[in-house]
Amino acid sequence: xxxxxxxxxxxxxxxQLMNQIIEGIARGDLKLGEAxxxxxxxxxxxxxxxxxxxxxxxxxxxxxxxxxHRQKGVVIQPDAMPxxxxxYELKQHNQLRPIIAEAxxxxxxxxxxxxxxxxxxxxxxxxxxxNA
Amino acid sequence: xxxxxxxxxxxxxxxQLMNQIIEGIARGDLKLGEAxxxxxxxxxxxxxxxxxxxxxxxxxxxxxxxxxHRQKGVVIQPDAMPxxxxxYELKQHNQLRPIIAEAxxxxxxxxxxxxxxxxxxxxxxxxxxxNA
Amino acid sequence: xxxxxxxxxxxxxxxQLMNQIIEGIARGDLKLGEAxxxxxxxxxxxxxxxxxxxxxxxxxxxxxxxxxHRQKGVVIQPDAMPxxxxxYELKQHNQLRPIIAEAxxxxxxxxxxxxxxxxxxxxxxxxxxxNA
Amino acid sequence: xxxxxxxxxxxxxxxQLMNQIIEGIARGDLKLGEAxxxxxxxxxxxxxxxxxxxxxxxxxxxxxxxxxHRQKGVVIQPDAMPxxxxxYELKQHNQLRPIIAEAxxxxxxxxxxxxxxxxxxxxxxxxxxxNA
DNA sequence: GTGGTCTAGACCACT
DNA sequence: GTGGTCTAGACCACT
Numbered sequence: 353x354x355x356x357x358x359x360x361x362x363x364x365x366x367x368q369l370m371n372q373i374i375e376g377i378a379r380g381d382l383k384l385g386e387a388x389x390x391x392x393x394x395x396x397x398x399x400x401x402x403x404x405x406x407x408x409x410x411x412x413x414x415x416x417x418x419x420x421h422r423q424k425g426v427v428i429q430p431d432a433m434p435x436x437x438x439x440y441e442l443k444q445h446n447q448l449r450p451i452i453a454e455a456x457x458x459x460x461x462x463x464x465x466x467x468x469x470x471x472x473x474x475x476x477x478x479x480x481x482x483n484a
Numbered sequence: 485x486x487x488x489x490x491x492x493x494x495x496x497x498x499x500q501l502m503n504q505i506i507e508g509i510a511r512g513d514l515k516l517g518e519a520x521x522x523x524x525x526x527x528x529x530x531x532x533x534x535x536x537x538x539x540x541x542x543x544x545x546x547x548x549x550x551x552x553h554r555q556k557g558v559v560i561q562p563d564a565m566p567x568x569x570x571x572y573e574l575k576q577h578n579q580l581r582p583i584i585a586e587a588x589x590x591x592x593x594x595x596x597x598x599x600x601x602x603x604x605x606x607x608x609x610x611x612x613x614x615n616a
Numbered sequence: 617x618x619x620x621x622x623x624x625x626x627x628x629x630x631x632q633l634m635n636q637i638i639e640g641i642a643r644g645d646l647k648l649g650e651a652x653x654x655x656x657x658x659x660x661x662x663x664x665x666x667x668x669x670x671x672x673x674x675x676x677x678x679x680x681x682x683x684x685h686r687q688k689g690v691v692i693q694p695d696a697m698p699x700x701x702x703x704y705e706l707k708q709h710n711q712l713r714p715i716i717a718e719a720x721x722x723x724x725x726x727x728x729x730x731x732x733x734x735x736x737x738x739x740x741x742x743x744x745x746x747n748a
Numbered sequence: 749x750x751x752x753x754x755x756x757x758x759x760x761x762x763x764q765l766m767n768q769i770i771e772g773i774a775r776g777d778l779k780l781g782e783a784x785x786x787x788x789x790x791x792x793x794x795x796x797x798x799x800x801x802x803x804x805x806x807x808x809x810x811x812x813x814x815x816x817h818r819q820k821g822v823v824i825q826p827d828a829m830p831x832x833x834x835x836y837e838l839k840q841h842n843q844l845r846p847i848i849a850e851a852x853x854x855x856x857x858x859x860x861x862x863x864x865x866x867x868x869x870x871x872x873x874x875x876x877x878x879n880a
Numbered sequence: 881g882t883g884g885t886c887t888a889g890a891c892c893a894c895t
Numbered sequence: 896g897t898g899g900t901c902t903a904g905a906c907c908a909c910t
Contacts, residue, residue: 362893364900375585390882401902406883414678417589419756423882423910433589440590445604447583450503451576452604456510457549457565458572462605469601472577472584473594492683494899496894533895626908628885639849654897665887670898681853687895687897697853704854709868711847714767715840716868720774721813721829722836726869733865736841736848737858758884760909797910 353381355398365400369408374417377428379476385430388418485513487530497532501540506549509560511608517562520550617645619662629664633672638681641692643740649694652682749777751794761796765804770813773824775872781826784814 353376357368376382388394391409395402409426412418416434420426434440455465485508489500508514520541521529527537541558544550548566552558566572587597617640621632640646652658655673659666673690676682680698684690698704719729749772753764772778784805785793791801805822808814812830816822830836851861 366900371582371585374582374589378585378588392882402883403903404901407900409883420883421755422758422760422884422908425882433591436590436592444583444587444600448601448604449608450506451579452601453503453507453510453608455576456605456608457506458568459565460568462602465605466598466601468576469580469584469598470594472580473588473597476581476585476588491685494686496686498894535895539894630885635846635849638846638853642849642852656897666898667888668886671885673898684898686893686899689897697855700854700856708847708851708864712865712868713872714770715843716865717767717771717774717872719840720869720872721770722832723829724832726866729869730862730865732840733844733848733862734858736844737852737861740845740849740852762909800910803909 355394357398357400365404366408366411369398369405370412373408373412375476377417377433379478382428384428384432386428388426388428390425487526489530489532498536498540498543501532501537502544505540505544507608509549509565511610514560516560516564518560519556520558520560522557619658621662621664629668630672630675633662633669634676637672637676639740641681641697643742646692648692648696650692652690652692654689751790753794753796762800762804762807765796765801766808769804769808771872773813773829775874778824780824780828782824783820784822784824786821 353372355369355372357365357372359365361368363371373382373388382388388409389397391405392402395405398405409418409420413420416429418426418428419430452465460468485504487501487504489497489504491497493500495503505514505520514520520526523534523537523541527534541550541552545552548561550558550560551562584597592600617636619633619636621629621636623629625632627635637646637652646652652673653661655669656666659669662669673682673684677684680693682690682692683694716729724732749768751765751768753761753768755761757764759767769778769784778784784790787798787801787805791798805814805816809816812825814822814824815826848861856864
């Protein structure tokens with residue numbers, strides 16, 4: 353999978369990394385149980401410090417997206433993705449709310465908003481290679 | 485309008501302030517041309533640093549949501565809200581994408597995602613006092 | 617509160633730090649809502665790197681023992697300590713089991729084991745200064 | 749005796765192995781003088797590295813739980829288990845202390861703590877096949 | 881070779 | 896002044 357980072361962005365690199373990996377899973381580029389590059393391997397590939405990759409991996413592990421084995425390395429969670437918990441619903445709500453509020457201010461209709469959402473959903477699922 | 489801040493959150497206070505004001509406009513609590521409290525007034529009202537309110541106001545001005553006059557003070561943009569520019573569309577896209585990707589990972593269907601979006605849209609518009 | 621670290625121990629420093637703070641709360645030396653030293657302050661006080669303190673603080677925050685405010689600094693969770701969750705019970709069980717098994721091997725009776733437990737409990741609660 | 753390893757756990761495998769064998773002795777599944785599988789045999793049985801089994805066996809030997817003979821192979825210490833030495837008491841104390849401190853923080857009473865200890869003791873002794 | 885821990889040091893965001 | 900992020904580099908534990 354190709355990781356694309358924007359070093360100018362004010363989104364922390366480790367967050368961008370997490371997002372890229374999560375999207376990789378969503379679109380099926382990364383299959384459940386599939387191996388990810390080692391911390392040092394990925395770090396040197398994308399030209400960032402090992403600790404930055406480590407932080408991203410550890411947070412993904414905490415949230416249940418990946419497993420880290422001390423010797424075998426890192427794999428996408430083989431059993432099942434984390435589910436929609438109440439905590440997640442709250443987090444998602446808090447993330448979406450200001451985005452939707454701004455859209456309303458700027459005159460987007462509900463229909464336009466839903467269309468954008470659907471469009472992004474399609475973009476992600478489009479290259480989908482089938483993730484169980 | 486009542487400002488609700490979460491001092492525990494890791495969302496910067498100035499960002500929360502911006503979000504609250506933008507949502508206030510979206511729901512019609514804040515009308516076009518309406519006066520906002522002075523920097524000092526708001527800061528002491530909600531118990532935050534002067535610089536924090538200042539930063540929020542300045543960013544809102546930059547984005548075109550408010551006007552700041554030396555004499556008249558701060559008012560919601562009287563003429564018209566900023567519109568849906570290509571830059572805004574890009575920003576919105578970049579904000580929504582990782583949220584939608586995570587939702588897909590966790591097994592939310594497109595329909596559930598649209599429902600959540602519609603639900604939040606309704607929440608914001610509900611207390612609407614008419615600025616459509 | 618005095619922090620005592622054993623630099624020779626194979627228990628990671630950040631874990632020792634966590635343990636010391638948790639025991640400080642247990643014995644009432646650290647009251648709910650009380651301020652803890654800043655990351656850098658504590659690091660220089662006890663002669664370890666800032667990142668080591670940071671890791672301990674962040675894990676304690678994750679588990680709900682402390683709150684971290686970006687500017688105000690670090691405080692013991694003011695509202696209430698984390699409770700006995702099923703996850704915690706499992707963790708505790710897994711920690712205690714091998715300890716108890718070894719004690720049995722070495723010929724300790726159940727009574728002796730309970731006595732040791734009670735003794736340590738008393739040691740911790742002894743200097744207790746009253747924690748709500 | 750059945751060895752149960754958790755490859756996901758961050759407890760090192762050699763430690764898990766040691767714990768399982770010690771618990772096997774505690775519960776009487778492994779009798780004094782009883783033969784243990786060879787390093788190679790056990791390693792291939794449970795699918796772990798030779799060195800891992802070796803490390804576990806060597807540490808168990810150091811602590812006096814097993815004997816390793818060039819010819820006869822590995823046996824549970826035939827004469828008597830290691831006893832409660834001052835060093836062991838110190839180690840046990842250091843292991844139990846942070847566990848008990850956290851339990852106190854989370855609001856467990858002394859009685860609940862003793863109950864958990866007793867419960868685990870019973871779990872281990874229950875399948876006991878007599879080596880009291 | 882893998883991740884884990886720790887250090888030293890820098891710059892940034894926030895208030 | 897506070898914590899957050901990132902780098903460069905080292906040694907260790909585990910297999």
